[in-house]
Amino acid sequence: MVVRELTGGIYFGKPRGFGTNDKGEETGFNTEIYSVAEIDRIARVAFEVARKRGGKLCSVDKANVLEASMLWRKRVTAIASEFPDVELSHMYVDNAAMQLVRNPKQFDTIVTNNIFGDILSDEASMITGSIGMLPSASVGESGPGLFEPIHGSAPDIAGQDKANPLATILSAAMLLKYGLGVESAAKRIEAAVTETLDNGFRTGDIHSPGTLHCSLLAHQSRVLRLFDK
Numbered sequence: 001m002v003v004r005e006l007t008g009g010i011y012f013g014k015p016r017g018f019g020t021n022d023k024g025e026e027t028g029f030n031t032e033i034y035s036v037a038e039i040d041r042i043a044r045v046a047f048e049v050a051r052k053r054g055g056k057l058c059s060v061d062k063a064n065v066l067e068a069s070m071l072w073r074k075r076v077t078a079i080a081s082e083f084p085d086v087e088l089s090h091m092y093v094d095n096a097a098m099q100l101v102r103n104p105k106q107f108d109t110i111v112t113n114n115i116f117g118d119i120l121s122d123e124a125s126m127i128t129g130s131i132g133m134l135p136s137a138s139v140g141e142s143g144p145g146l147f148e149p150i151h152g153s154a155p156d157i158a159g160q161d162k163a164n165p166l167a168t169i170l171s172a173a174m175l176l177k178y179g180l181g182v183e184s185a186a187k188r189i190e191a192a193v194t195e196t197l198d199n200g201f202r203t204g205d206i207h208s209p210g211t212l213h214c215s216l217l218a219h220q221s222r223v224l225r226l227f228d229k
């Protein structure tokens with residue numbers, strides 16, 4: 001699980017814009033900035049998520065270079081004292097990008113800033129085989145949340161009945177679990193997805209020899225049939 005800060009950091013920081021340097025060259029610039037309140041908020045969300053999962057939280061930053069990351073690390077470490085049952089570790093983002101490919105199973109929950117989370121969550125999606133496999137939840141302190149697949153509208157395969165529906169279906173599971181607190185129904189959706197995959201059914205993006213190729217609609221109806229059971 002990647003917990004990504006979504007409303008701060010370099011995508012929103014000021015000053016930002018275009019300028020001219022002292023050599024008269026055009027420049028573009030942005031600001032990576034985080035306040036204690038922003039870091040504490042996302043850290044608590046991440047610790048809560050980790051507590052419900054495997055109890056391990058890895059905070060990803062670039063604290064060897066960036067002041068915003070130094071503050072990030074300091075605050076995440078401070079918040080850890082509120083969650084003694086969660087094991088906290090820290091990792092630099094370049095190493096995390098490599099470790100995700102080398103040994104993804106070492107991670108349980110990752111918490112990171114907006115830009116690192118943007119990149120690492122896309123990288124993580126490929127570990128599952130396809131961007132069509134991963135759901136996401138965008139949650140504020142007091143709802144409502146937004147639950148959607150991490151992928152976009154896939155215009156290059158629109159209308160071809162071959163998109164992978166699992167990320168969208170699993171987004172409904174996240175809605176039930178993290179939005180509505182109905183964990184039992186979420187588990188039924190996840191189990192239906194797992195069983196469909198265990199039965200060998202695959203859309204084209206994750207199809208390999210020995211598995212059963214099926215269309216978006218066929219895949220979707222298989223999962224829903226299992227859920228109805």
Ligand SMILES: NC(=O)c1ccc[n+]([C@@H]2O[C@H](COP(=O)([O-])OP(=O)(O)OC[C@H]3O[C@@H](n4cnc5c(N)ncnc54)[C@H](O)[C@@H]3O)[C@@H](O)[C@H]2O)c1
Pocket residue numbers: 130131132133148149150151152153154155156157162163164165167205
């Ligand atoms: N969260 C979001 O709302 C979100 C995220 C990414 C892109 N977008 C938007 O979606 C549109 C298309 O963007 P893009 O093409 O860069 O990204 P995309 O995620 O739509 O597609 C990227 C690649 O992944 C493939 N893909 C995506 N979903 C898939 C699925 N379910 N099954 C199989 N393959 C899948 C696509 O065919 C494409 O090759 C843009 O308008 C973009 O702004 C929205």
